[in-house]
Amino acid sequence: MENNQAALQNKSDIESYTQWAMVAFLVYLLICAVGMIGGGFKLAAGGQAKELFAFASNPFAGLVVGIVATALIQSSSTVTSIIVGLVAGGLPVELAVPMVMGANVGTSITNTIVSLGHVRAKEEFKRAFSAATVHDFFNLLSVAIFLPLEIAFGILEKLGGWMSGLFYGSGDASIKSFNFIKAATAPVVNTFKGMTSSLGDQIGGITLIILGIVLIFISITIVGKLLKKLMVGRAKDIMHTAIGRGPLSGIASGTLVTILVQSSSTTTSLMVPLAGSGAFRLKDIYPFTLGANIGTCVTAVLAATAATGNAEAALQIAFIHLVYNIIGVIVIYGLPMLRDIPVRAAEALGATAAENKFAALAYILAVFFFVPALCLGVSSLI
Template identity: 35%
Template sequence: MEFQEPPVEDNEVVLEVVPLAIIPQGQSKVKLTKKDPWSLTDYKDKSTPWNELTNTGKVKRVLLWLLKPVAVAVLLYVFICSLSIMGDAFKLLGGKTAGKALSENELLNNPVCGLMVGILVTVLVQSSSTSTSVVVTMVAAGLLNVQPAIYIVMGANIGTSVTNTIVSMAQSKERDEFRRAFGGATVHDMFNWLAVIIFLPLEALTHFLYYFSDWIVGSFNIQINENAEVELLKVLTKPLTKKIIQINKHVISDLAQGNEDAASESMIKSMCDKKEMLAPTMVTSLQNVTVLAEDDTLDTIMKNITNAVNVTVEGDGVRCAHLFAGTGLSDSSVGAILLVVSLLLLCACLISLVKVLQSMMMGKMAEMIRKNINADFPKPFSFLTGYVAIVVGAGMTFLVQSSSVFTSTITPLVGMGLISLDRMYPLTLGSNIGTTATGILAALSSGSDKFESALQIAICHLLFNICGILVWYPVPFMRRTPIKLAKGLGNTTAKYRWFAIFYLLLMFFVLPGIVFGLSFAGVWYLAGFGIPFVIIVFAVTLINILQTKKPSVLPKILQNWDFLPKCMRSLKPIDDVITKLLSVFRRCCPFVFKPKNPTPSIRPVRPVDSGNTTVVAMTGTQEVHV
């Protein structure tokens, strides 16, 4: 009888069976090896063969083939729209706070504080394009110098990756998918942090980005173009998003420029389509008038004369037609509603998108896609593959006008195992370059006497990303560093799923908030906290490297961390506490929390027939003697 392989469950560990030797006494030895969770997923086609289908079944399959691409396009469109709505929600909730933070010019002169302000502002408005455009506007208005603005755009680079980190959590149900998706999202973070670690102190000491960008602006005769605005993807998404919410983005810029009156203005747009019109107005001006003097002679004197003239004014326009126009709700209330709705919509679209893609990526199609996306060029040009991926990432980001949208779209594909982490890395590097186009366009359309300074800060953003790529990509072992760090975070998250939320809050809210708060207290408070923290992090990192590479150079006590309490060297004690807290909710809401099965299920795999001996291997064992 033919052996039938049972279906693989989500919590199973599938192991390969490799026969090593046949022992004469009838014993056989097999070795079970666990599959690498970071490897690309092989989606086997389990559907009924075409020649075995009935006519009705063939019609249904053809219809599904036609409808699935349409479903993917619709889900992707709604997914991108939900990202836009989520960004508007964050602007309503934290946009004014972000604008006020950018108005603190004295604090922004501190490089570390400027970096953290850039992170916080970008997280609050959910868009590095918005935050860098506001910074460019402030520089163009003469409210912010170029040098402190450089540190803010460095922070904006880090803050923009919060969106795809949030998106990766939608795949938390399946452990290995979550591992890959979180690693694909955080490889962007790791590169940005590593680039900042090198170039923030270098820029603070030498100002090389400032001088290099100043030379570029001075060497090329770049002209102002007030129409330098490109909208590609927004042309498709605006018709839907404008029906839901419209935002007064100028409120953030006004607050950043020190206009206190903007604090009382609502960010929800109420009047739209305001047009300039001519209106008759009485204007009084001082003019030379010839009059008849007492001696009957003509004399010229200055006199106020009032005349009716046509003046160009802005009309009231018409009431906006979006969902929240005229509702009377506050900005925070509308922001909270939109945030909840957009997150639910985003998760629903992402889960549905993954399911549809998984049903499409079977057999030959999945194999073709995996090979084309992850394959290298033939030798001797294989080394160029990553650089082409960088160009593709930059081009795609320029088309969608948002690095968050691009990276958030491909993050689920990494979780599904269709795109490898090694290929995701250069694509995100390209997205960092592509997103700088928004700042350059904002500078070109600034139309002020500070045009050169505005363009200089936009070019600084581009140069910072290019310099980061030159350090962390061309050399193989440097290239592997962000990938290894991202894999470490992915493995930790797969083991302790709450770690994803902890990481998100710590890196994008708590740490920047603490540093920003200490900056208010004074530079000595910031130094008293920051210097010991940096020394401890550096020492722990160095010891970890030596423990792995050359433990003999360390004292015996430092060759491992066993001398520390378990809570300082492992997340297990914290996980135990969180598990106990969740167990209370599991008892209260058993339909929400499924029971956890910590051990992999055991199932037979295909037997290995070796002569007179048939070996049936079971999962959960490293070696089996039969």
Template identity: 25%
Template sequence: MSKPIVRLLPYFFVGFAFLSFNAAYAQPTETAEQQVDWLQLGMGLFGGLALFLAGLDLLSEGLKKAAGNTLRDVLQKLTVNRFMGAATGAFVTGVLNSSSVTTVLVVGFVTAGVMTLAQSVGVIMGANIGSTVTAQLLAFNLSTYSLIAVALGFFMTFGSKNERSKYMGMMIMGLGLVFYGMGLMSDGMEPLRSYEPFLEILASMEQPLFGILAGALFTGLVQSSAATVGIAIAMASEGLLSLQAGIVLALGANIGTCVTALLAALGKPVEAVRASVVHVLFNIAGVLIWIPFLSILADIAVNVSPAAAEGLVGKDKLAAEVPRQIANANTMFNVLNTMIFIGFTTAFARLAERLVPDRPEPKDKIIQPDFLDDGALEAPTIALENARREIERAGHIALEMMDALGKGAEHHDREALDAVARRDDEVDILSSEIMKYLGRIRQSSLTESESETHQKLVSAIINIESAADIVESDMVELLKIFIDGDYAESSETTRDMVQGLWTCARESLELAVQAVGNSDQRSAQEVLLLKDDIRTLSDQLFERHAKRLDIDEPRYLERVRLLMTFIEQLRHMYTLTKRVAKTQLPVEIATEAA
């Protein structure tokens, strides 16, 4: 059984349990106006909610896997200004059915320096608009046909061998469960249509502060604004909820969803916390400015929504009209807020930076990861890109080690060589953290493409760490012996050849790191093209000194031995960088270059 399905089993279990009790113990009410079967109502409401949440989770999972890297690339390329950022954020969130995934993407871009915090504000604003797509779908009330979608999605998920068809099946099955859960909640609440105490509670929901508080608390509890708006639409479809009450619950859901953002930011880098703070500031400010104008928002929603069929009156009329009105009011609220605040993205960013200042670097830590965000683990494609960035960072440290080693050798600086050796600890720490992170990614359900990328990244970090170890444990020690023994005498020809070999090895490491960091096949191919230069120079050096091994001078022979060993280490370095480069090339090209 696939891991996404296993992860949803608790939802299915709860829903199945409630439905089973419903079938076994439900009894007809004695008087529709006075008697409410609370067991039956609870089973319908909470069982429906469990299936509703399970469907949302499955729908989001299928969308994320079907979208792959496409939406991430769209988000990165189309955020050139605040308006495009907002539009892109709305589009990506609407497709992914998750504003949290969009926020994770944004945080990753800000952390990597690809996007500024001010640019991210526009995307976060747009994400709020995209999150209303779910409410618009729910207002169609397709629960009558929901089991068709569940059955179709199930057979597509488990019966298809094509990956894309499986993910489409997950989406269809998830959407069917969403509507089926909505139908169960709606049917379960039908007895409440004439239960006066409950109607009085719903009437109090029209009081803005009470309704907003209720919506915020429930959203914070279930960690889903879509669930809050979905229940509001389900109640409205039974004629239980007025438009005013539905709007204030939706406003409360916009505040409650900030709890998810704040929880996700706990213990995260400063950029992640700032993005969450922007989310909170924007949502709270948007709710506050609309409280005095709720009646205006309600009037606009009524005017833009279709009227009920003729002949309907009372609760039947409300049941036909209010669900769509709530969905439209929710969308307009977020669209209008974005239009109002889009001009203040820089102000939001500066305020977030003031509220969340830069943290001082921990003095007791040698180094810590910059990109390994646990929140991204919900979207493996994003998490893999985070790991890729951290691997690139480790590779740059290895490159800096090699540069420092060259300078230390040139100036016969033993202290500089000791500093190079200490930097290897940084690579070792990052490598360990990256491997742990990749292990956690592996626990998720990965597509074939993601699994392939995962294997390539594992290979890349192992070989980059090994290259750094060669610099630290082999080259540094060889150069120390060379300096301490005063073996510096050598011909200008030998020095030039060694320098040329060194340059080729260093270039291969730089190109390999670039190939991994940017998924750059051209750089990877350039690493392979250095093979002939490396082989020619090393062979010439071996041949040049092999001819002189008959010289009976122990000091000379020791210098040759050290030189030959150093050349071997440079060749080994190239072998490792070639392995890194091959991870970024198609299998057929990598195999030919073996």
């Protein structure tokens, strides 16, 4: 009996080690894919990167690109990794900033949809829908505050530039001197470049971009599944341990869980059923969702360290996403006058949706479709 248990344990350990090795390999492929996108975009665009994104030459259009792309792909990590690759290939940073803001909004749709699974039980649906949409309202409020400031003063762009400058500064301490990640991914990136070089710069570059995007999709999808299998049980344990023990504990645990599962959508969706069951209050869950915003930035920062082309700008936009989410938490949650706005809005919407189920559908359509369309209409007038 004991021998059988030992054999099963050994088999389980081997499977676990194999899955972790696969995760490491897929993260490596993800970083390679970002390098491929940057290299391909640089080849295809040449010096005309800005002109290729003329449709997103104003902040509102860029915001829409981030919202819609993330809502469709259901992964802000994927979208921000693609944006990092495009910036490395020549997409101007100022055009990319609203896109990463939009990615924050777009990723909120997942847990909102998850909450619809509680629609048959009125009180349960009220709690679940409120817990899901508090993340939405926080991200929308963050955009409403920081996008105008960014347009007027370029604060995030300057902070991101300063942070990337610390890594790409002069001297022996520069990241250029010890960027082993870039060196490790160069063989794969160069192999794909060689495969597409015979197609010419434009077609070859576009092909390289497509291959990179496909590789990102595959890598993040499989990594997400593996990490859910490996970590979700532990993630739930962290949630139960940390939620309700204060805002700092909630934010820290939300960040940690999101880093572990590499998906803010997964993190925030984990707590929707718990909120619906009444296990946690909305005010307890709120800080946890803020931590998810911070944790989701890790993928893009990691990928940016191996970007080819304008690598400093790629790291800059990754840091901008991180700084944007951290400052958003500090300002909105730190100021009493702003802190409760997402909670009150979510509670009011949850109550309305519980009484009229069509209100939930109207909300989803408005935030993720009608508002982006309105932004495009406004952008056409600018």
